[in-house]
Structures are given as C-alpha cells and as structure tokens.
Amino acid sequence: MKKKESIFQLLMQKPWDPTQVKVDNLHKGATLDLSKGKLGLRYIMVISTIFFCLFIVTYSDRLIYPDWQKMPEPLMLWLNTFILFISSIVFLNAQIAAKNSQFEIVKKRLIVIGVLALAFLIGQLFVWLQFISLGYYVSSNPANAYFYVFTALHGLHLLGGLIYWFISIRKVWVPSNIVIAKVKHTVELCAIYWHFLLAVWIVLFGLMLFT
Amino acid sequence: MAADSYEDIAVGKGDAIPALEVKPQDLYHAKSFWTRWIFCQDAKVIGIQYSITAIAIGLVALVLSWLMRLQLAFPELVPFIGPGEYYQFVTMHGMIMVIYLLTALFLGGFGNFLIPLMVGARDMVFPYVNMVSYWVYLLAVIVLVASFFVPGGPTGAGWTLYPPQAITSGTPGGDSLGIVLMLVSLSIFVVGFTMGGLNYVITTLQARTRGMTLMRMPLTVWGIFTATVLALFAFPALIVSCIMMTLDNLLGTSFFMPAMVQFGEQSEYSGGSPILFQHLFWFFGHPEVYIVALPAFGIVSDLISVHARKNIFGYRMMVWAIVIIGALSFIVWAHHMYVAGMNPWFGFFFATTTLIIAIPTALKVYNWVITLWRGNIHLTIPMLFALAFIVTFVNGGITGLFLGNVIVDVPLSDTYFVVAHFHMVMGIAPVLVVFGAIYHWYPLITGRFLHEGMGKFHFWVSFLGSYLIYFPMHYLGFVGVPRRYYEMYDSEFMTVSTNYLNQFITVVALIVGFSQLVFLYNLITSAKFGKKAGKNPWKACSLEWRTPEVPPGHGNFGKELPIVYRWAYDFSVPGAKEDYIPQDIGPSQVPEAEAEQT
Numbered sequence: 001m002k003k004k005e006s007i008f009q010l011l012m013q014k015p016w017d018p019t020q021v022k023v024d025n026l027h028k029g030a031t032l033d034l035s036k037g038k039l040g041l042r043y044i045m046v047i048s049t050i051f052f053c054l055f056i057v058t059y060s061d062r063l064i065y066p067d068w069q070k071m072p073e074p075l076m077l078w079l080n081t082f083i084l085f086i087s088s089i090v091f092l093n094a095q096i097a098a099k100n101s102q103f104e105i106v107k108k109r110l111i112v113i114g115v116l117a118l119a120f121l122i123g124q125l126f127v128w129l130q131f132i133s134l135g136y137y138v139s140s141n142p143a144n145a146y147f148y149v150f151t152a153l154h155g156l157h158l159l160g161g162l163i164y165w166f167i168s169i170r171k172v173w174v175p176s177n178i179v180i181a182k183v184k185h186t187v188e189l190c191a192i193y194w195h196f197l198l199a200v201w202i203v204l205f206g207l208m209l210f211t
Numbered sequence: 212m213a214a215d216s217y218e219d220i221a222v223g224k225g226d227a228i229p230a231l232e233v234k235p236q237d238l239y240h241a242k243s244f245w246t247r248w249i250f251c252q253d254a255k256v257i258g259i260q261y262s263i264t265a266i267a268i269g270l271v272a273l274v275l276s277w278l279m280r281l282q283l284a285f286p287e288l289v290p291f292i293g294p295g296e297y298y299q300f301v302t303m304h305g306m307i308m309v310i311y312l313l314t315a316l317f318l319g320g321f322g323n324f325l326i327p328l329m330v331g332a333r334d335m336v337f338p339y340v341n342m343v344s345y346w347v348y349l350l351a352v353i354v355l356v357a358s359f360f361v362p363g364g365p366t367g368a369g370w371t372l373y374p375p376q377a378i379t380s381g382t383p384g385g386d387s388l389g390i391v392l393m394l395v396s397l398s399i400f401v402v403g404f405t406m407g408g409l410n411y412v413i414t415t416l417q418a419r420t421r422g423m424t425l426m427r428m429p430l431t432v433w434g435i436f437t438a439t440v441l442a443l444f445a446f447p448a449l450i451v452s453c454i455m456m457t458l459d460n461l462l463g464t465s466f467f468m469p470a471m472v473q474f475g476e477q478s479e480y481s482g483g484s485p486i487l488f489q490h491l492f493w494f495f496g497h498p499e500v501y502i503v504a505l506p507a508f509g510i511v512s513d514l515i516s517v518h519a520r521k522n523i524f525g526y527r528m529m530v531w532a533i534v535i536i537g538a539l540s541f542i543v544w545a546h547h548m549y550v551a552g553m554n555p556w557f558g559f560f561f562a563t564t565t566l567i568i569a570i571p572t573a574l575k576v577y578n579w580v581i582t583l584w585r586g587n588i589h590l591t592i593p594m595l596f597a598l599a600f601i602v603t604f605v606n607g608g609i610t611g612l613f614l615g616n617v618i619v620d621v622p623l624s625d626t627y628f629v630v631a632h633f634h635m636v637m638g639i640a641p642v643l644v645v646f647g648a649i650y651h652w653y654p655l656i657t658g659r660f661l662h663e664g665m666g667k668f669h670f671w672v673s674f675l676g677s678y679l680i681y682f683p684m685h686y687l688g689f690v691g692v693p694r695r696y697y698e699m700y701d702s703e704f705m706t707v708s709t710n711y712l713n714q715f716i717t718v719v720a721l722i723v724g725f726s727q728l729v730f731l732y733n734l735i736t737s738a739k740f741g742k743k744a745g746k747n748p749w750k751a752c753s754l755e756w757r758t759p760e761v762p763p764g765h766g767n768f769g770k771e772l773p774i775v776y777r778w779a780y781d782f783s784v785p786g787a788k789e790d791y792i793p794q795d796i797g798p799s800q801v802p803e804a805e806a807e808q809t
Contacts, residue, residue, distance in 0.1 A: 015426045024422060029418070036337070
C-alpha cells in the first residue's frame with residue numbers, strides 16, 4: 001500500500017471510480033504517519049509561530065518611525081539567553097537518555113531543566129525590574145512596549161511548557177507510571193517544544209538587538 | 212494477517228477487511244451525572260453544550276436587534292434607548308452573532324457532534340482538551356455578558372472595535388470596563404477555540420475509520436475541517452490585536468493610539484497606528500466570514516444531496532472550491548478598508564482578489580443547482596432551508612461583487628447597502644443552513660422529528676421575512692441612508708418613503724423574530740413529544756446515521772468501528788434495490804449494484 005502522496009494527488013482522487021474504490025478500501029484511516037501527540041504539538045507550534053510572526057510584523061511596521069528609541073541590552077539578558085540555550089541542550093541530552101531507556105538520567109536532567117527554566121523566568125523578571133528602575137516604562141516608548149510584550153508572551157509560553165514538563169516528570173518519577181513508550185514520547189514532545197521556545201526567543205532577542 | 216486479504220480486495224474478490232485491525236481506543240467513561248452531562252468529555256454532549264450556549268447568547272443578540280429596529284422606526288416606544296445604548300446594542304449584536312453564535316455553533320456545535328460520527332471515530336482525539344474548550348468558551352460568553360452589568364455598560368465601539376474611538380471617552384464603555392471585558396472575552400474565546408480546533412483538525416486527519424480516505428469524507432467534514440484550518444491562521448490576528456489594544460487601554464502603550472487632543476488636552480498617547488489595527492482585525496475578520504461560510508457550504512451540499520436523492524455533482528470540485536476559497540480568503544482583507552485610505556494599487560489588488568473568489572464560489576452554486584437537476588427532490592424542511600440558502604447566498608454574493616470594487620464601495624460604504632449585503636451573505640444565508648441542519652440532524656440527536664407544521668411556518672416566515680427586511684435596505688443604502696445612525700428623522704437622507712420603509716422593516720423584523728420563538732418552542736417540545744424518527748429517517752449514506760443506537764451512544768459505534776467501502780454520496784445507484792447505499796455497506800452486500808458508477 002503506498003503511503004506517501006502529495007496533497008495534489010490526494011485531491012485528484014475520484015472516490016467513485018471503481019479502481020480508486022479498490023485502493024481506498026485498503027486505506028487505514030490516518031492521513032499522516034505521526035502520533036496524535038506530535039501532530040497536536042505541531043498544531044500548537046504553528047499557532048504560536050503565526051502569533052509571534054504577527055507581532056513581528058507590527059514591530060517592523062512601527063520601528064521605522066523616528067520616535068523609536070532602542071532599549072539598552074543589559075548583560076542579564078545575554079545571561080538569560082545562555083540559560084535557555086543550556087536548558088535546551090540538557091533537554092537534548094534527556095531526549096537521548098529517554099531513547100535509551102535510561103530513566104534515572106532522564107529524571108536528573110528534567111530537574112535541571114526545571115531549575116534552568118525557573119532561573120530564566122526569574123532572570124527575565126529581574127531585567128524588567130532593572131529597566132523599570134532605570135525609567136524604561138512600558139508606555140514611554142514603542143520599543144519598550146514591544147520589549148515587555150515579547151518577554152511576557154515568551155515567558156507565558158515557557159510557563160505553559162512547564163506544565164507539560166510537570167506532566168513529563170510525573171511520568172518518569174512514579175515507577176508505576178512508567179510506560180516506556182509513553183515516557184519516551186512525552187519527553188520527546190516536551191523537548192521539541194523547548195527547542196521551539198529557544199528558537200522563538202533567539203528570533204525575538206535578535207530582532208530587539210539589531211533594531 | 213491483513214496482507215492476504217488486502218490482495219484479495221485489490222483484485223476485487225471481496226470486501227472482508229478484518230475489523231479488529233481498527234485499534235480500540237481508550238474511551239473516557241463518565242461515572243456520575245456531573246461527568247456525564249456537565250463536565251463531559253463525549254464530543255456529542257460537548258457539541259450540544261456548545262449549541263445550547265450559542266443559541267442562548269444568540270437570543271440575546273436577537274433581542275438587541277429588535278430594540279435597534281424599534282429605535283429606528285418607533286423611537287417613542289423605546290424611550291430608554293439613547294445614542295449610547297444604541298451603539299452598545301449594535302456592537303454586541305454584531306459581535307455575538309458573528310463570533311459567539313455562528314462560529315461557536317458551526318465549529319463547536321456541529322463540528323463536535325458530527326466530525327467523530329461522520330469519519331467513523333469513537334470520539335475526538337483529545338476528549339479532555341475538548342471539554343476544557345467548551346468551558347473556556349462558556350467563560351468567554353460569561354465575561355461578555357458581564358459587560359452588560361458593569362458601570363458604563365458594554366462597549367459601543369461597533370463590532371469592529373476600531374481604535375482610537377474604541378478606548379476613548381465619549382464612546383460607550385470606552386473609558387470603563389466595557390471595552391476591557393470585550394477584549395478579554397475575545398481573547399478567552401480564541402484560546403478556547405484553539406483547543407477545540409486542535410481536536411477538529413487532528414480527528415479529521417488521523418482518527419478516521421478504515422477505508423475513510425479524505426476524499427470519501429462528506430463535504431460537511433471538509434467544510435468544518437477547512438474552516439478550522441482557516442481559524443488556525445486567522446484567530447491569532449484577533450488575539451494579537453486584542454492584547455495590543457488592552458495594553459493601550461490599561462498600560463498606556465501606543466500600539467494603535469495616535470497623538471490626540473481631547474477636550475483641549477493632549478492625550479498621553481502618541482505615534483500609534485489605528486490603521487494597523489484595521490489590518491490585523493480584517494486579517495482575522497475576512498477569513499472569519501469563510502470560517503462561518505465553509506461549514507455552511509459543506510452542510511448544505513450534504514442536505515441537497517440527501518434530500519434530492521442524488522450524488523453531489525462535482526464532488527472533487529466542491530472540495531477544491533472549499534480549499535481555494537479558504538486560501539483566497541487570506542488575501543482579500545483590505546477590501547473592508549477601502550475608505551480608510553490606501554494606495555490605489557493596493558485597492559486594485561484587493562478588488563481583483565475579491566472578485567476572483569467569485570469563481571470557486573460560483574462553481575459551488577452551479578454544482579448545487581446541477582445536483583438538483585433531475586434529482587428526486589423531496590421538499591422536506593431541511594431541503595427547503597437548503598434551497599433558500601442557495602438563493603440567499605447568490606443574492607448576498609452578488610452585492611458583494613458590487614462592494615468589492617473600490618469605486619462602487621466608496622459611495623456605498625457606511626450605508627444600509629452594506630448592512631443589507633453582509634446580513635444576506637453571512638447572516639441569513641448561514642443561519643438558514645443552521646436551521647436546515649438542525650431539522651436534518653435533530654432526529655439523530657433526539658430520536659424524534661421536529662414538528663413539521665411549526666417547521667414550515669418557521670421556514671416560510673424566516674425566509675420570506677428576511678427578504679422583506681433586507682431587500683428594502685439595499686434601496687435605503689442607494690438613497691444614502693447611513694448605517695450606525697441612532698436617529699435620522701431630521702436628516703436629509705430620510706424622506707417620507709424611507710421612513711415608512713424603515714417602519715415596515717421593523718414590523719417584519721419583529722414578526723421574523725417571533726417565528727424564531729416558535730422554532731425554539733418546537734426544539735424544546737419535540738424532544739419529548741415529536742414523532743419518532745427511527746434509524747436513518749432520511750436514508751442518508753454517511754456514517755453518522757449508521758450507529759447501532761439512535762441517538763448514538765457513548766463511543767458512537769458498537770463493538771467494532773464501521774469500515775467504509777464507498778463515498779458518502781451513493782444515491783440512486785443504477786441497479787441497486789434501495790436508492791441509497793450507506794458508506795459501510797460492502798460490495799458483496801449489494802451485488803445488484805455491480806455497475807455502480809455514478
């Protein structure tokens with residue numbers, strides 16, 4: 001049974017045609033060779049990407065006006081970026097460990113990731129406080145407004161990720177919960193989301209850095 | 212295992228696909244009244260919850276429209292309506308009807324009820340998320356309704372919520388909680404919808420039963436599926452604009468707010484772009500029209516095919532048209548903004564794309580009409596509504612061609628011509644489909660028919676009534692009567708005849724409104740006293756009618772999921788004993804229809 005067909009081939013099918021009927025009768029039902037979890041994650045990532053892209057479009061529309069005043073880049077922001085980067089690398093490591101069924105390592109890695117994520121969020125809050133104390137309020141300049149919006153929305157996405165991280169850690173932690181395939185799957189999904197958030201942050205940070 | 216039998220089928224020896232190959236699904240089981248009817252994870256119950264909530268809030272919007280009509284024609288009868296209230300009613304009526312009624316009903320209501328049944332699944336793929344989706348939607352509705360009760364009342368910014376006026380004092384709710392609650396409610400709605408959409412998309416793609424290819428799905432599923440994909444791309448624009456406007460309002464940012472002088476004082480805002488909001492809003496707003504229309508297209512195709520006992524003409528083209536319309540709907544948004552001022556080349560571009568949409572849309576209309584051609588037309592109530600839809604949609608669509616042209620739109624913009632156009636094309640037309648669909652699937656939901664007499668009364672009054680309401684409005688628009696005006700008695704736009712016409716429209720609107728109450732009464736009483744329908748009363752081919760129990764029980768199908776052997780339109784197959792062959796009937800069960808080439 002051939003599995004891969006392009007969307008155009010698919011839309012060209014004639015479901016009433018006797019030869020097509022025979023082919024169709026063999027169809028197993030699912031369109032894509034993906035788990036529902038993975039597809040769900042892709043759905044969420046697509047929506048988030050569109051969401052951030054729209055913000056970026058409005059950002060690029062706004063920054064061309066002369067009243068735009070670039071924000072300074074405190075060292076803390078670089079540090080936070082580094083923390084997020086490390087957490088993604090640790091997740092990569094956890095992913096490999098999960099693949100090899102080394103759940104003890106997965107456990108440890110997940111805890112490190114949780115700590116790093118919290119450190120990142122607290123670090124971002126710290127940057128906010130720093131800016132506020134320096135008088136960079138959200139309403140004083142469009143560049144400030146975008147900085148706060150971008151960091152807040154990215155932070156919220158990471159908080160959402162932490163919920164899924166919590167689900168993953170529960171699956172690994174309680175021995176009776178360990179269903180090997182499921183744990184591997186959950187860790188993998190969580191890791192993909194983490195890498196995605198790193199990519200989003202790099203784009204947003206880069207954008208603010210260079211404009 | 213299966214390989215041998217696959218070979219057998221490939222050479223046409225039989226239809227024995229091993230049923231056990233269909234994986235059993237871990238089903239959620241309700242344990243108490245609360246988890247069975249309130250916090251239920253069964254898509255059918257969720258669909259009904261969505262529908263009831265949507266219809267309930269829709270009734271509020273209906274009452275608001277009566278009040279508006281009374282104010283326009285007989286202001287002495289409604290002395291409590293001032294300009295502020297009028298704008299609040301306009302705003303809430305529009306927003307409720309478009310988002311909280313039509314979107315929620317088509318996707319949340321029909322989507323939940325029909326997708327798993329029609330594709331042969333036991334439930335949605337993420338039942339828990341699905342349940343949360345409904346409760347988040349309900350929260351959005353509650354927040355919206357709450358805005359009626361806060362000081363200053365709901366927002367009166369118009370359903371488009373254009374800044375700067377939406378968050379400026381002088382606009383009802385502009386400097387109070389009204390606009391905040393509206394923006395928050397919309398944001399919550401988008402979050403809830405995203406959760407529902409996750410299920411509609413993935414269930415359609417991944418959870419279909421054996422043999423159900425995408426091109427064998429009923430067009431209803433195609434419509435809802437494509438509309439959900441559109442929503443996936445369009446709704447982020449709404450939530451982005453809501454977030455930014457909320458920040459403008461609460462934190463004093465200037466995303467959309469330009470520098471303004473108010474009461475002789477410079478406002479704290481500067482440099483924001485109101486036009487940016489319009490772009491974001493209509494980047495959501497135009498696809499939204501098709502988010503409502505595509506499910507309607509799909510449903511009406513199925514209604515026509517079933518009640519004309521004929522396969523849908525040009526099934527593939529119908530699918531293509533749905534997909535093409537969906538894609539095109541993202542490059543036409545600025546035709547809502549011609550009067551906002553834009554480069555003529557942009558205007559030209561958007562006018563062209565707008566007119567191009569007429570091609571796939573006309574294709575659909577032709578296909579519906581050709582499906583009827585020499586069909587065995589049964590003038591049942593669902594069929595009456597489907598036929599009324601075609602006429603109404605053509606009507607509303609044609610005025611859309613006028614308005615799509617910049618040069619025609621400019622003088623007609625902000626007149627009653629526009630009101631007439633969009634009510635015909637995305638108010639009345641989809642609502643006619645909603646009614647048709649309810650009359651069609653009510654026997655599946657309750658096991659009983661809706662009362663026919665009341666149904667016919669409801670149909671004729673709604674159908675003819677809506678023409679009596681909206682046809683004259685086109686004329687009002689032509690003579691220049693502006694829309695959104697609270698009162699026009701002393702203006703030069705209003706002559707004696709337009710005044711009378713306005714009063715006539717109001718009287719008809721009240722009558723049509725009354726007929727909806729008859730429908731509501733019918734809905735409630737027929738659930739208990741309606742004529743028993745039995746299984747598959749319309750003799751349809753699609754899987755939702757093939758459940759072992761009616762109404763379908765938990766898990767939809769019996770022990771084994773159905774296996775699909777044909778598309779959903781095998782009506783009047785030459786040689787077959789019955790004039791329909793359901794999708795799960797294998798070739799060996801209908802040997803007489805060997806030459807079933809429809």
